[in-house]
Amino acid sequence: MTGKPISASRVVLSQIMQPLDANVSGNVHGGVILRLMDEAGGVAATRHCRARTVTAAIDSFSFLSPVYVGNLVTVKASLNWVGHSSMEVGVHVEAEDLRTGEITHTASGYLAYVCLDADGRPRQVPALLPETDEDRRRMAEAAERQRARLKMRRR
Ligand SMILES: CC(C)(COP(=O)(O)OP(=O)(O)OC[C@H]1O[C@@H](n2cnc3c(N)ncnc32)[C@H](O)[C@@H]1OP(=O)(O)O)[C@@H](O)C(=O)NCCC(=O)NCCS
Numbered sequence: 001m002t003g004k005p006i007s008a009s010r011v012v013l014s015q016i017m018q019p020l021d022a023n024v025s026g027n028v029h030g031g032v033i034l035r036l037m038d039e040a041g042g043v044a045a046t047r048h049c050r051a052r053t054v055t056a057a058i059d060s061f062s063f064l065s066p067v068y069v070g071n072l073v074t075v076k077a078s079l080n081w082v083g084h085s086s087m088e089v090g091v092h093v094e095a096e097d098l099r100t101g102e103i104t105h106t107a108s109g110y111l112a113y114v115c116l117d118a119d120g121r122p123r124q125v126p127a128l129l130p131e132t133d134e135d136r137r138r139m140a141e142a143a144e145r146q147r148a149r150l151k152m153r154r155r
Pocket of ligand 1: 054055056057082083084085086087112113114122149150153
């Protein structure tokens with residue numbers, strides 16, 4: 001199985017926040033942002049393995065600034081690391097006030113996905129080919145996080 005570079009599965013997903021995404025004060029629900037993060041992460045993982053994927057874990061993260069109705073939310077997702085069937089995706093979310101052009105950092109997080117075969121069993125994914133020193137650093141850090149996730153799971 002030939003490896004694939006990180007750039008081959010990178011995703012940018014943008015969506016305008018609508019009234020149904022928010023509470024009565026116009027603040028967008030955290031769950032709406034989380035869903036977009038999972039969608040973008042899932043697309044990146046699926047692009048890498050070109051098969052069915054499921055979300056195995058979402059690491060803890062914080063919402064750093066509020067998002068309002070009318071903001072354009074952009075989610076950037078890219079693979080950090082792959083194991084045999086598992087993949088870690090790093091996700092960065094920002095919100096743009098379209099009237100002023102101000103962009104705020106909403107959240108960043110890590111999500112783990114597992115690639116499945118047609119019978120729903122974990123399936124091998126292509127190797128991830130780092131292209132830069134930054135890619136190599138992210139890969140090493142992601143491997144550590146995956147070890148921590150599995151340790152948590154065993155507990
Ligand atoms: C994720 C899932 C496929 C793992 O299946 P499993 O039978 O436990 O499989 P295994 O123990 O053989 O692990 C398979 C891979 O998943 C990884 N994995 C399992 N649990 C994990 C976790 N919590 N975090 C990160 N990776 C995990 C393993 O490390 C292994 O990776 P590797 O092949 O790269 O070594 C299974 O638990 C599942 O289907 N969960 C529900 C997923 C889902 O429906 N998500 C949507 C939200 S409801």
